[in-house]
Amino acid sequence: MKHETRKPLKIVGNSNSPGGYFSEALIVGDGEIEGDLDCITLKCVGNSRINGNLKAEIFKTVGSTSVSGSVTSRDIRIAGNVDTKGSLKADTIVVRGGLEVRESISAGEMRARGYLTVKKNCEAERFSSTGPLVVDGLLNAEHVDLKLHSRCRVAEIGGETISVHRGNAARISEILKSLFLPPDYMSGKLVADTIEGDDIHIEHTKARVVRAKHIVIGPGCEIELVEYKSSFHCHGRSIVKTEKKVK
């Protein structure tokens, strides 16, 4: 397979392909790949479905793409909606719109703006998300930066610096957004079980345990147990049931 020459693949309109080994793959319109797809670049505009695993150096999609297997790539850019049944692996993942992964995500840098759902773990060196976020496993990143919109849920967060804030938007877009976004969009909240790191700054979060060296609890939090090593600061409008300084 390796020595086979790569040729471009173009699907325009409504068509399908058995998949295979390509240089550039372009799907415009309604395309379906029945099998594994291995290409240098994949660009999708419109609706596409890949019934197999996807391997592409660069994967860009505008519109909606669904993959029944796993995705391995270097650079993933999503404007629209992507869902994968398998895991997602890339150096850079940029999402504007929605991404749903039924397995785990492993990335160098992950920036999500919009809906992000991960059924298992999500690992990255730098992770930032603006929008409704659901991670059913562990969110593990060196830097975690969450801007909350609507109800966010993460089972566990682990990392070095973790900051969780409520997402905001300019006044004009707020009015625009209120027309077609859920009513609680601007009052984001996070529910988590455990948040562990070195430096943690959280707002509007309900969690069972928060553990770190330095902890700043902003407004709107409800934490059962805080364990800190060096410093701890709690906002007046937050509830912390138990706080403990550990060695």
Add this chain to the structure above:
Amino acid sequence: MLVLSRYSDASNNNELRSNLAIDNVTVFCYINAEVIDMENELISKKDLLELTGISYGQLYRWKRKLLIPEEWFVRKSTFTGQETFFPRDRILDRIAKIKNMKEDASLDELADILSPTPTDLQVSRSALADGKIVSSAALELYESVSGKGDAFAFGDVLFVYLLDKMLQSGNISGEEGKILLSTLKEHFASFEGQHCDVIFLRKLGVSTCLLVTAPQQIYFDDATRVAGRLSVTSSIEELKTKLVNGGL
């Protein structure tokens, strides 16, 4: 006749009973697939950090870099809720290793050293022949079985290394070493990076060798002697460390 058995999945069976027939000698063995030695002694995440002086950030970074395998994170319910525990001895050993080596190697290199999968390292025969990594006796025995070559892939070096360890321990003879080699050659690849142990058995003067996934408890009938048991995973680690330190 040599029958080699491999049990990785004990689907729905707590106990697998099987017999390995070697010539006319039958060896009975029981594999307890459910009890894993991780049960032995666990350490909570909090205690671990306190004991080793590392931070959550470091722990999570090492986990991300695959320096600490996912299966060591054992979740258990406690009276405060679900907490994470680790197999005590293994995690302490691993963290000591990481702390020791991280001065000299990058985290990615460390991950490579510590992973149970063989690397794509190549070692020349002359480098191997100087006796620092494996004894010349083991090397010669290996070459008598699989022929001479100028360069060794990591997998081949590993086999020589395992053979050498078994021979050095005095538990097996040279002839038996050949059984070991042929077993490894034929079946080691099918473990695909899973942790495994190689076990050498003797019963009524007949010897055989088997590979099992680790950690696994395995029992044999009374007349069977376990001549030697080696953890392939830790041997891979040792060998990689030796190769890296030896500048290969």
